[in-house]
Amino acid sequence: MAVVGASNRAGAVGASLFRNVIQAGFRGVVYPVNPSHSSVSGVHCYPDIAALPEVPDQAVVIVPAALVPGIVEEAGRAGTKGVVVISSGFREVGGEGIALEAKLVEVARRYQMSLVGPNCFGILNTDESVSLNSTFSSSLPPRGNIAFISQSGALGAGIIQYGISERIGFSQFVSVGNRAGVDENELLRAMADDPATRVILLYVESLADGR
Structure with missing residues (x-):
């Protein structure tokens, strides 16, 4: 599993979520992905999904909404089959968020990826x-x-x-x-x-x- 947007920044959602995955004792392998960090919570961090040593079955995405379709596209190209999008700023805010969510759905369908979210817990x-x-x-x-x-x-x-x-x-x-x-x-x-x-x-x- 990849956590895209994992962070060391205190108070950041990416920091707390990645820490929760580790502390719960996840039985699989989890990779933090963030080009701004060399490690997150003591775990080696990768700049993008393409740099991971293996294809993650699932990607949890916690980045600004505008970046989400591109991240999901990258995951789809790599062969990831499921994404959970925590990020908000989509249909629930109206306006450009509606078009952004439509783009996200189009990308997920094109790569036949299971999509949970966006704007979820x-x-x-x-x-x-x-x-x-x-x-x-x-x-x-x-x-x-x-x-x-x-x-x-x-x-x-x-x-x-x-x-x-x-x-x-x-x-x-x-x-x-x-x-x-x-x-x-x-x-x-x-x-x-x-x-x-x-x-x-x-x-x-x-x-x-x-x-």
């Missing part, structure tokens, strides 16, 4: 073989059988923190944000097939496809 997976926390939440909730899909990042973060304080376990959490790519329908189908999940919770402000 990230994803969690508590399976012991994964242990992924690519969100702003500083703690991984206990492992459990509840999967949670949230369109609101703020509400999702609040529920995760409540689960941690009350020892309520989760199997997965996905913040869909603007739902430009993957939506709740696709996630429902995937989570329904997950043997670790027995309950699926959703918070959505509308349905992408009510059929």
Whole structure:
């Protein structure tokens, strides 16, 4: 996995998210990508995706909105199959953001990439073989059988923190944000097939496809 926009700058989203991935004990290999750093949290940092020693299965993108389509294009050319776009500044702000999101979707579709977001809080997976926390939440909730899909990042973060304080376990959490790519329908189908999940919770402000 690559974290594009990983940072050492105190208070930066890229700093906290990359640190959360490391502290959760992610079972895969994670590469920080940022041309401004030689290392992030003690991990060797690469200037771009093309410089990585292997093709990441997934890229988490935390850069200014205007740069996101180009980053996703680079990931697609490299062969990455999934992107999670944390960055905001797309359809939710109107104007140029609408066109920028359309460009992002076009790039993802051209390379047949799974796209979560943009403008999202990230994803969690508590399976012991994964242990992924690519969100702003500083703690991984206990492992459990509840999967949670949230369109609101703020509400999702609040529920995760409540689960941690009350020892309520989760199997997965996905913040869909603007739902430009993957939506709740696709996630429902995937989570329904997950043997670790027995309950699926959703918070959505509308349905992408009510059929």
